[in-house]
Amino acid sequence: MSSTPAWSGAFDRGALQDVARLPLDDVRAWAFAGSTGAGVKVAIVDSGIDGDHPRVGGIAGGVAFQVDPDAELGYVEREGPHEDLVGHGTACAAIIRALAPESEIYSVRVLGANLKGRGALLQAGVEWSVESGMHVANLSLSSKSEAMFGPLHEIADHAYFSGTVLVCAANNLPGPTYPSQYASVVSVAARPGDEEMALAYNPRPPVEFGARGIDVDVAWADRGSITATGNSFAAPHVTAMVALMQSKHPWLAPFQVKAVLQAACINAVQH
Amino acid sequence: MTIAPGVDAALGRCVEATRALFGAAACSIALVDGDGSTLTYVASDGAGADEIVGVSMPVSRGIGGWAAMSGQPIAVRDVQSDPRFARDVAESTHYVPSAIHAAPMLDSDGEVLGVVSVLDPVVEETSDWTLNVLGTIAGLMALVTAAAASAPATVPQPLAQLGSDVLRLVASWEAGDSGRSR
Numbered sequence: 501m502s503s504t505p506a507w508s509g510a511f512d513r514g515a516l517q518d519v520a521r522l523p524l525d526d527v528r529a530w531a532f533a534g535s536t537g538a539g540v541k542v543a544i545v546d547s548g549i550d551g552d553h554p555r556v557g558g559i560a561g562g563v564a565f566q567v568d569p570d571a572e573l574g575y576v577e578r579e580g581p582h583e584d585l586v587g588h589g590t591a592c593a594a595i596i597r598a599l600a601p602e603s604e605i606y607s608v609r610v611l612g613a614n615l616k617g618r619g620a621l622l623q624a625g626v627e628w629s630v631e632s633g634m635h636v637a638n639l640s641l642s643s644k645s646e647a648m649f650g651p652l653h654e655i656a657d658h659a660y661f662s663g664t665v666l667v668c669a670a671n672n673l674p675g676p677t678y679p680s681q682y683a684s685v686v687s688v689a690a691r692p693g694d695e696e697m698a699l700a701y702n703p704r705p706p707v708e709f710g711a712r713g714i715d716v717d718v719a720w721a722d723r724g725s726i727t728a729t730g731n732s733f734a735a736p737h738v739t740a741m742v743a744l745m746q747s748k749h750p751w752l753a754p755f756q757v758k759a760v761l762q763a764a765c766i767n768a769v770q771h
Numbered sequence: 772m773t774i775a776p777g778v779d780a781a782l783g784r785c786v787e788a789t790r791a792l793f794g795a796a797a798c799s800i801a802l803v804d805g806d807g808s809t810l811t812y813v814a815s816d817g818a819g820a821d822e823i824v825g826v827s828m829p830v831s832r833g834i835g836g837w838a839a840m841s842g843q844p845i846a847v848r849d850v851q852s853d854p855r856f857a858r859d860v861a862e863s864t865h866y867v868p869s870a871i872h873a874a875p876m877l878d879s880d881g882e883v884l885g886v887v888s889v890l891d892p893v894v895e896e897t898s899d900w901t902l903n904v905l906g907t908i909a910g911l912m913a914l915v916t917a918a919a920a921s922a923p924a925t926v927p928q929p930l931a932q933l934g935s936d937v938l939r940l941v942a943s944w945e946a947g948d949s950g951r952s953r
Contacts, residue, residue: 547840585831588841611840613831615883616807618842641841645881672844672899672906673877690899714899715848729846730902 511691511710537600546589562607587721794893819864
């Protein structure tokens with residue numbers, strides 16, 4: 501076992517090493533300045549979203565996937581409004597709304613009041629995001645199921661080639677988790693600091709980016725707020741940054757989005 | 772330390788050791804029932820242990836339920852301001868915490884077996900370190916749980932000794948470093 505903490509430890513200030521970036525001048529201004537996220541469709545694949553929460557300010561639409569043993573695929577899909585069962589999705593939505601206020605947020609509920617079949621619902625949620633033309637999808641959840649490695653890898657590649665950027669929270673559990681492990685996604689862990697737009701790059705993947713996720717004041721269920729820590733809250737900060745740059749530069753392909761994110765990191769230097 | 776009838780003693784030693792490791796007020800394990808909709812507390816050590824063991828609640832409730840649903844460890848610093856915090860359950864144990872750390876226990880197939888919760892851990896500040904350590908311990912507890920479920924009373928000796936080994940390490944660490952600085 502490594503003597504240093506996994507993932508997030510790589511983003512401690514003392515551990516950060518310089519990484520070479522593309523020769524882009526003032527990349528943060530180019531990518532983010534003046535952008536509101538307008539015109540960008542953002543899917544939040546999670547527990548649902550309370551669109552009436554004052555920190556969310558409404559959502560553009562949504563779909564809920566629910567386990568149904570009698571259904572052909574083992575689940576059913578219901579378009580339309582639904583509640584957030586725990587507050588997790590609402591927390592992610594509020595973070596994105598604060599940073600990209602005019603982005604179009606869609607709730608893709610795959611977490612329900614039952615723990616069975618999580619992997620299949622996650623796959624269905626990502627598929628819906630791609631087929632519905634989402635520009636970026638936030639996945640603050642993951643699967644450790646080896647059986648889901650292939651199906652989730654396939655849909656992650658499909659998203660990559662379709663232009664849907666998948667932003668995935670890494671997991672603090674030992675061993676690989678999917679889809680955060682794949683090269684086709686933007687993988688994120690929490691790093692120290694309270695700057696909402698700060699970003700760090702880890703030259704030793706699979707977890708590539710560190711963003712704010714420790715002691716974050718987040719929206720929660722029942723119109724409330726809590727102070728919480730987790731990679732779950734780091735991912736939406738990066739999702740919002742992706743939405744901001746896609747709004748200004750809609751032609752950006754997923755691999756270009758990742759290059760711009762890397763160039764915008766605090767430890768990226770020009771050689 | 773309190774465990775439910777029929778639960779392997781190794782799980783009891785695990786919660787005891789984890790509470791000591793985090794210097795926490797309490798540590799508990801809740802397991803998912805057969806249809807995946809309920810968490811039932813089966814082992815606990817510390818404040819409210821006797822009262823919490825045997826209690827069941829829907830997976831959509833509480834901080835532990837969130838960790839189980841998302842598959843992600845979480846730390847909440849001010850649970851009493853969380854409207855979904857299961858205050859009624861906490862009050863029934865006569866101990867209401869201010870901070871909860873929780874991590875899912877996943878088996879080798881990635882299915883959620885349960886959740887481990889740590890109440891009011893003594894740490895300098897919330898950090899990824901606590902979530903990484905708790906996440907790792909939750910994975911080991913899942914191994915113990917899976918082994919006990921597949922062949923009761925035959926948890927492999929190294930796993931059965933896990934809690935005792937951690938307790939011994941914590942004791943020796945505290946004896947050698949009374950400042951508890953990290």
